[in-house]
Amino acid sequence: MPQQEIILCDETGYPGVFARYAHFFAPGRIIFLRGDLGAGKTTFVRAVCTELAVEDLVSSPSFAILNVYHTPDFRIAHFDLFRLSAAHQLDEIGALDFLDALVFVEWPENCAGFFPDPDLEIAFEFARQDGRRLCLREGK
Numbered sequence: 001m002p003q004q005e006i007i008l009c010d011e012t013g014y015p016g017v018f019a020r021y022a023h024f025f026a027p028g029r030i031i032f033l034r035g036d037l038g039a040g041k042t043t044f045v046r047a048v049c050t051e052l053a054v055e056d057l058v059s060s061p062s063f064a065i066l067n068v069y070h071t072p073d074f075r076i077a078h079f080d081l082f083r084l085s086a087a088h089q090l091d092e093i094g095a096l097d098f099l100d101a102l103v104f105v106e107w108p109e110n111c112a113g114f115f116p117d118p119d120l121e122i123a124f125e126f127a128r129q130d131g132r133r134l135c136l137r138e139g140k
């Protein structure tokens with residue numbers, strides 16, 4: 001599995017990451033976002049949505065578990081499993097019906113095995129001077 005590490009001093013680097021991995025940000029793809037609270041996962045989804053001409057407001061789905069956004073051509077399903085207590089909550093919202101969308105999953109470890117293996121996994125870590133280290137791993 002190809003793996004790549006990228007150091008960013010701030011969030012202005014996210015469009016560059018999008019450009020480099022552009023083919024992953026497409027319908028039917030699933031992307032796992034790992035990393036501690038505040039590591040930058042939602043900010044990254046917001047940046048990708050901007051690049052894909054999404055006009056909806058992109059906010060953290062940590063209470064709702066799922067937010068759905070629309071590009072001109074397809075939808076984006078943004079899951080945050082941080083507050084998930086049981087897999088049946090995902091069944092209730094029909095989570096697997098969104099697999100034809102571009103899917104982002106924050107905190108996928110909170111319901112391991114529920115979603116298919118990701119096409120791309122990005123781990124966000126805090127780095128020096130408020131920056132972030134991203135480790136990108138291609139799957140499947």
Ligand SMILES: Nc1ncnc2c1ncn2[C@@H]1O[C@H](COP(=O)(O)OP(=O)(O)OP(=O)(O)O)[C@@H](O)[C@H]1O
Nearest residue numbers: 008009010011037038039040041042043130131132
């Ligand atoms: N690459 C970056 N460099 C510096 N700051 C960043 C970077 N990415 C995000 N941030 C900042 O980190 C803060 C928290 O980001 P964000 O809400 O995206 O975290 P998160 O990983 O989604 O957290 P949670 O697990 O709580 O949902 C924001 O204030 C954002 O501006």
Ligand SMILES: [Mg+2]
Nearest residue numbers: 041042060106
């Ligand atoms: Mg978040």
